[in-house]
Amino acid sequence: MSFGRRRITVKICGMSHPDDLETADGADLIGIVLDVPGSIRSRTLEEARTLVRMADRRWKVVGVAVRPHAEFLRKAWDEVGVDWVQVHGPLPRGLDERERRRILPSVGLPAADPRPGEPTHAPPLPDDGPGYPFIHLDTATGAIPGGTGRVSDWSIAREFVRSRPEQPFMLGGGLGPANVARALDAVGPAAVDVSSGVEDRPGRKSAPKIRAFLRQVREWEEAHA
Numbered sequence: 001m002s003f004g005r006r007r008i009t010v011k012i013c014g015m016s017h018p019d020d021l022e023t024a025d026g027a028d029l030i031g032i033v034l035d036v037p038g039s040i041r042s043r044t045l046e047e048a049r050t051l052v053r054m055a056d057r058r059w060k061v062v063g064v065a066v067r068p069h070a071e072f073l074r075k076a077w078d079e080v081g082v083d084w085v086q087v088h089g090p091l092p093r094g095l096d097e098r099e100r101r102r103i104l105p106s107v108g109l110p111a112a113d114p115r116p117g118e119p120t121h122a123p124p125l126p127d128d129g130p131g132y133p134f135i136h137l138d139t140a141t142g143a144i145p146g147g148t149g150r151v152s153d154w155s156i157a158r159e160f161v162r163s164r165p166e167q168p169f170m171l172g173g174g175l176g177p178a179n180v181a182r183a184l185d186a187v188g189p190a191a192v193d194v195s196s197g198v199e200d201r202p203g204r205k206s207a208p209k210i211r212a213f214l215r216q217v218r219e220w221e222e223a224h225a
Contacts, residue, residue, distance in 0.1 A: 006114050006224075008217050009134075009191035010171065012063060012210060014147075016203055018054055020171065023198075023207040024162065026214045030055065031062040031086065031193070034076055039147065040203040045080050052081040060215035061106065066145060070094040077102060088145040089163050104133060107160070109142025109152035111175065115141075122156050125164070132167065134159075134191055139173035149196040150174045154186040161188050163178070177212035181220045192217065 012024045024030050032051055043051065047173030052061050062081035065072060067089035076082050077099075086104040097104075105126045108121050110173040118141050125135060138146035138158050151174035161169045168190035175183055176197025183192065196202065197207040 006190065006221070008189075008221060009170070010214060010217055011095065011191060011193040012195070012198065012205070013064065013172070013193055014195035014199075014203070015051060015205070016041045016043055017049065017205075020205040021054055021058075023205045024059065026045060027059060029062050029191075031064050031195070032058045032082065033064045033147075034068075034082075034085075035068050035072075036064070041147075045075060047082045048082070050087070053109070060084070063210050064088070064147075068092060070099075071217070073099065073103070080081070085134055088138070088147075094153070101131065101133070104136045104170065105137040105204075106138050106143050107209075109137055109156050110143065111139050111148070112115075112151045112153050112174075122153075122160075125160060127166075128164075134168045134170040135168045136172060137166075137189070138193075145173070147195065148173070151179070154183060157187045157189070175213075177216050180213060180216050184220050189214050 011029035011031055012027045015030045015032050032048045033039050034048055035044045038055045060083045063076045063085040064083055070092040073085050076085050084104050085100050088106045109122045114120050139152040140151045141148055154184055164191045170187040170191035171187050171195050172193035175194045198205040198206055198213050
């Protein structure tokens with residue numbers, strides 16, 4: 001299945017150490033998890049600010065937040081220096097239209113292989129809003145709204161992408177070098193997001209795996225040119 005010629009935006013998420021930055025050459029975006037309890041990749045706002053400064057504008061930087069308040073988002077933009085914030089959970093109230101344009105809402109999809117007690121239906125997409133840079137699609141398991149490292153139900157993801165042809169979508173959830181080309185064929189997103197799929201161990205990025213991931217994406221682009 002071909003969705004036409006395009007350049008796929010690649011986001012490497014879960015950057016948590018200065019050394020990780022050296023692995024991301026060739027990516028378009030990097031992601032930093034902001035104050036998320038229980039996440040091995042989470043960083044305080046001060047630690048995140050240091051990483052943003054070290055990134056030195058080589059990439060657009062996406063902060064990742066779970067159920068944040070509006071004031072937390074403003075700190076992420078103004079004090080940490082991220083370009084956008086990927087929001088898992090409801091979007092906070094009290095943001096103006098300019099601020100909403102700096103949000104990537106994340107929609108939790110069911111896993112491709114849901115376990116007993118896990119959701120099998122996705123919540124609705126957020127409203128059309130101000131024109132989000134991307135709507136992020138991830139795998140949710142109920143208690144965990146994203147970042148599970150499990151593959152989502154690509155058939156639901158594909159229907160979401162088709163339902164809003166003018167809205168860019170970013171697909172995450174269990175991607176890696178071995179399956180990203182199949183995901184692009186199946187879903188047709190404008191962007192892909194990877195974290196645990198390019199790590200040597202939890203929280204530490206692998207330059208060879210990132211290069212392999214990028215190579216698969218760029219080869220897919222060439223095949224669909």
